[in-house]
Amino acid sequence: MKFGGLQLLLAIALALAAGVLGAIAAGELRDTGQSQTLHHFVHEELDLTDRQKAQLNQLENNFAAERKDMEISLRAANSQLAAAMEDEHEYGPKVVSAIDEVHDRMGDLQKATVRHVFDMRALLDPQQQLRFDRQVASSLTSEPGE
Template sequence: MRMGPFRIALLIFLALAAGFLGSLAADKWLARNGESASLHGFVHQELRLSETQMKNLDEMEDKFAVKRRTLELSLRAANGKLATAMEEEHEFGPKVALAVEDVHDRMGELQKATISHVFEMRSLLSPNQQAAFDRHVSDALTADQQ
């Protein structure tokens, strides 16, 4: 099955958009830019952490920042391989299909690592803090994105 230029362009756009959205979602949740809308901002600014909790959280964040960066670079490399496969095949052929699966796998790894980090942060919190944290996470996941 041959694909026309429009379908190829659409496929490229969708692949890049998927990678971008995965990265954007991770950034929105885990940004350290002081915005109270981010999960980290909420934890740091709203939950009144003890010194011990803050120290443990800082260690977790440092460790996750390295892991996240590694996963983001892996996703970027997978997107590059997808672009190469699309240039070579000019249709949704076997190389493109494998490259798309690789991009999806890398996005899934990033999402799983992010969710694991969220639960790891939650484990540091007192029951009252956990309740507020859970509400914030639930609201963030179900809010209309604009």
């Protein structure tokens, strides 16, 4: 079976959609109506000590490198999905396997992000932790645009 222009466009659109879903799961796409990110909240609202700032900067540098590697892995998984879709032209075993790989990479990134949140929390004093916990809960449960 030849791969027509419409089928190619559909495959590209589906691969793009998978990439967007991965980016959303990774927290890359944020609602611009959200008043502040967790990063901003920690740095600007918690009155960190100099020691906490230094420790937080180290955590963030380490996480940035880890996240970059995971995002590269997620992009590779999305590329495998696009190739599987192009190869099979249907929801076949290669596509299913590639989707599972994308989900695994998205899950790895989400788990690393949650670990990073707990690592940040561990640097805070009990009063800061209470405020941090409320902010995290609010971020996870609020509707987009709230």
